[in-house]
Amino acid sequence: MSRIEWTEEYSVAVEEVDLQHKQLFRYLDQLAESIETGRGDIAVGTLLNELISYVNVHFKLEEEYFERYSYPQADEHRILHGNFVLRVNWLMSRYAAGETSTAAEMLTFLQDWICEHILYEDKKYAPYLTAEIFQS
Numbered sequence: 001m002s003r004i005e006w007t008e009e010y011s012v013a014v015e016e017v018d019l020q021h022k023q024l025f026r027y028l029d030q031l032a033e034s035i036e037t038g039r040g041d042i043a044v045g046t047l048l049n050e051l052i053s054y055v056n057v058h059f060k061l062e063e064e065y066f067e068r069y070s071y072p073q074a075d076e077h078r079i080l081h082g083n084f085v086l087r088v089n090w091l092m093s094r095y096a097a098g099e100t101s102t103a104a105e106m107l108t109f110l111q112d113w114i115c116e117h118i119l120y121e122d123k124k125y126a127p128y129l130t131a132e133i134f135q136s
Contacts, residue, residue, distance in 0.1 A: 003032050004111050010118045012126035014065070014133065020058045021122075024114055027051040031107050044103045048095065051110065052088055059085075062122070069132040071125055080121055084113060 006025040011018050031047045059081045066074035091109065095102040 012122050013130045028111055035103055065129055071128055
């Protein structure tokens, strides 16, 4: 199972957002380790639930920034968040139904989605938000 690590390339230069992104990477690492070591369905399920809860907290923070600073592409970004939640809920329902192989599938999906989302979508708002925040 491959692991991903936070590097500065993922920084959006908004401290609170970067801190949350780093926490997401820590959750992904814990989940990968749990799956690799075969900790069991309960441990993996608990980590999946914690990670998904934290993702929702993170999305809320980003969307609050969008609102506060009138980010012009906020609606498109919210749609991406919504699509992510739908996919994760579907994967979680499969996992809850006993499809334990779904944990590895979900880890791959989460790693890919979070990394790509930060690098290609969050990076779009980075210059806008940093300009707005530092002008305030």
